Amino acid sequence: MSLLALELFPARRGMASSCQSFLQIGLNAVTAGLTAPLLWGSAFSLASGMALFAMAGLLVWLIWLRLPAARR
Numbered sequence: 636m637s638l639l640a641l642e643l644f645p646a647r648r649g650m651a652s653s654c655q656s657f658l659q660i661g662l663n664a665v666t667a668g669l670t671a672p673l674l675w676g677s678a679f680s681l682a683s684g685m686a687l688f689a690m691a692g693l694l695v696w697l698i699w700l701r702l703p704a705a706r707r
Contacts (some may be wrong), residue, residue, distance in 0.1 A: 637655060646652040674684040 636654075640655050641648050641651050670684060674680045
């Protein structure tokens with residue numbers, strides 16, 4: 636995904652990389668800040684949350700693979 640994002644702006648790869656990093660770290664911080672307090676009660680709830688996020692990531696990846704190459 637990183638390489639695909641950098642290919643969109645070949646003349647400004649540094650800027651594209653910086654923007655991608657900023658968004659990735661920012662979204663991770665917001666997601667962790669919102670979900671950690673909800674799942675903090677027990678080890679089981681933390682493990683369940685991690686499993687749900689892993690399944691969501693797998694689902695999004697499988698959907699992305701089914702997209703036609705022109706829409707990627």
